Amino acid sequence: MMTILVLPQSLAYAMLVGLPPQAGLYASILPAIAYALVGSSMTQVVGPVAITSIMTFAMLSPLVPPNSPQYLALSAMLALMSGVVVLAAGVLRLGFLSNLLSRPVVSGFISGSAVLILMSQTKLLLGVPSNHVTLMLGAVAILALYLARTFLTPLLMRWTVPQAAAEMASRLAPLVVVVCGTLTVVAFDLDTTYGVAVVGQVQNGLPQLALQWPTLADLNMLMFPALTLAFIGIVQNITMAQALAMKRHERVDANKEMVGLGLSNMVASLFGGMPVGGGLSRSAVNVASGGQTPLSSVMSAFVMLGIVLLGTSWFARIPLPILAASIVVAAMYMIDVAEFRRAWAYDRADAFAFLGTALGVLVLGLQLGIVVGIGLSLATLLYRASSPHIAVVGRIVGTEHFRNVERHGVETLPGVLFIRIDESIFFGNLRAIESRLLAELAKLPDTHTLVLIMSAVNRVDLTGLEAMTEAQQDLRGRGIALHLAEIKGPVQDRMLSTPLWKALDGRVHLSANAAFEVLKSAP
């Protein structure tokens, strides 16, 4: 029922896309109902969101001028096409696609997009031609929104206001700022006297069914944008739905999510034509105001419908710099410096992936930026697996447990080398493993037995198997018997019928300890 809180946001995002303001209102009605009917999340609310809005603007504004009828038509087609792609991905159960990106990469992408959003709003904040009143209005609004968002809740709580109420007050701030800003414009006639841009006449009444069928040329032109938008929409929506579900101990069905998101975009393309997604603030407002089931989202949609039918004339004098200010503040909070700091502290590779994706978005644009992000996600995966941790281990005295000889006081057997490989053996790390094994054997030239402890080898691919087979022959040539220990069930199942298994000079032991006992008592 608190839909009215996100009303300024809906107008602002429509402006960000380059569509008439009512498009943002329409996109909060039927698409939200469509999602509520089929989506899997109980509390997520679908509507205009920053990330799909800036993507739509970035992809369509080079093709046709924003705010033109052709632009509206293209935007609707884009929503339709990406909706069909998302729906199809959901029906084909491609939910695993959302696993392609690591969290630092998603954060880097959103942070880079936020910078693009900030840059896109400068013109509106300065006014055209540059205008002091506009600038002042925008600056005051940004300051007010920033202070309210950052300090209002803790301040109210210190004054013993309950947390829920304090948070709600903070969320009310954007609406208050818009109302105050509009009243200021009306009181001093800032729009007619000082040239402050305002929303202008908002079309009243029901959304019109207004879809053109895409031509083959449109399909061709919009194919790659639609795929990108669909992919980002999926990742963003599922990430958000999972965050919401976790708080309620619920689970998200990624495929059902995609069906919901796809359908709501297809509906969005029919009315107003603005691509939609799972909205962070509107979902948060929904939860804060007690929404427990999709019903509350449907109710909100009806409230919005009422506003569209009755009250749009009130919007005409909302000043654009105030809406721009609300976009700017939202974008500022999208720049996820905290995630970057965590990544830097925990794992540099993740930090570089964040930075690379953000820079990719800024330098190469949103579409190539996401390709860079996928590439960096996979590159970090490959890079890490390519330089495996390999430990020479020994038995902790008095136990059956084997640990790194460098970290723990352990016992060893003369001429027997126990080596634990802490990575799946696959095409990317064979050379690293080989060179480490040879280095360890060179350190202990009287080695006659090599025991490979495979407790952390979760897979051996064909390239790895062939390399192990060759290594076994090489070791035999050096007079070293190769034993294997603690092979995992699934790995062993595959190996049983291979030449390596049959040709093994040494034995296969259930545990490193069993190998130790056998080799200790061997002559």
Add this chain to the structure above:
Amino acid sequence: MMTILVLPQSLAYAMLVGLPPQAGLYASILPAIAYALVGSSMTQVVGPVAITSIMTFAMLSPLVPPNSPQYLALSAMLALMSGVVVLAAGVLRLGFLSNLLSRPVVSGFISGSAVLILMSQTKLLLGVPSNHVTLMLGAVAILALYLARTFLTPLLMRWTVPQAAAEMASRLAPLVVVVCGTLTVVAFDLDTTYGVAVVGQVQNGLPQLALQWPTLADLNMLMFPALTLAFIGIVQNITMAQALAMKRHERVDANKEMVGLGLSNMVASLFGGMPVGGGLSRSAVNVASGGQTPLSSVMSAFVMLGIVLLGTSWFARIPLPILAASIVVAAMYMIDVAEFRRAWAYDRADAFAFLGTALGVLVLGLQLGIVVGIGLSLATLLYRASSPHIAVVGRIVGTEHFRNVERHGVETLPGVLFIRIDESIFFGNLRAIESRLLAELAKLPDTHTLVLIMSAVNRVDLTGLEAMTEAQQDLRGRGIALHLAEIKGPVQDRMLSTPLWKALDGRVHLSANAAFEVLKSAP
């Protein structure tokens, strides 16, 4: 000294590229010497090879007509550019790049290329216009070469010929076939009377320094082809060098290899202009004839130089269908059905990667084919890591060893769930792990303690860490204490300063057995 054996091959590959025959001879002289001086392999011989030849033809023939002076100039520039790229990669120590492709993908790429080579030779085998004598000559040559390669060595060995001599006889076959074919042409005047195409006048004397500097337009046009050629050259060369080194218990320095390969291609671009690589047959001939050091490769190059200076007039009447036949037989052996069979038996994902790469080469061409190959290598990696093996484990009675409750008879503790995750925890498999954990907890609703055995968790990336932190809070909400056991040293080092470590309800145990003992005696 047995260089003469690969002489027909050098002529044939020059023809495959679309260059005059002497280009193949020149490419066997100075580039081979350049590689011998700086490369890391003791026995590898550099010269014209099938895979770079078909790639050069595929990349340049759409641009200018083969055998034209512009074609020669482009080919030389391509060799220069790819040589510079390979050299730079070596100097920058990017040897790990050769780890990007799994063996099935490399085999699939080579097999697909071989099919392209077979198709490219059809015209020469049939004759233009279609010619029965040409066809007959080619067919007999193919049959003879095939039989010699497949059956000659075992046959001679059954007749008590020593293996080395028998193998050398089999390698002599191509030369014998070319000599016989040429004698047949000379004896019956097949070229002048029946229109059988022959090599024609081969330029005598020293190779001429003949390089044009590439213009900016050339650079632009050849950039992507040069990168592709460089990448494949690196992978092919290092794979080959390693196979040779393994037989001699030597090691290959990938970066030094790249410097050698890069330099030899730069030298190749100066004289004759044919890209070169590490040749399988010429290296095998070198090893078989007793080559132990790069000196034998240098000697061979001087023999080839003598031939170029004195004897090229003998080549004029070598029939092209015979050379085409030698290419065809070489290509037939490049189709690696055995690797595909092994992959199919051992791991379907590898088999599909082989097939996908081969089809990619055939349908999309060599350049996109290799992109498909890299994609499939990474996709198999991600796919495997995304569906980790997770086992509920218990203690094997009377030991300290924990195994899968479904595979072994084990003891467990009431209300305590021991779960072993057999994969690094990273962005790609969080949902799979989460859903498995929830499923196991749902099976045992009276669980109060969850012990995660991390012996096979080789890494936890930031996304994984954040998910574990959230899971820990979720478990606390359900009244379940989370314990961790057997965390690997490098994983623990990273975790020590994170919120997860500090907030843990349960304890961190050195081993699963230690956790078992503690929890057994707990109230």
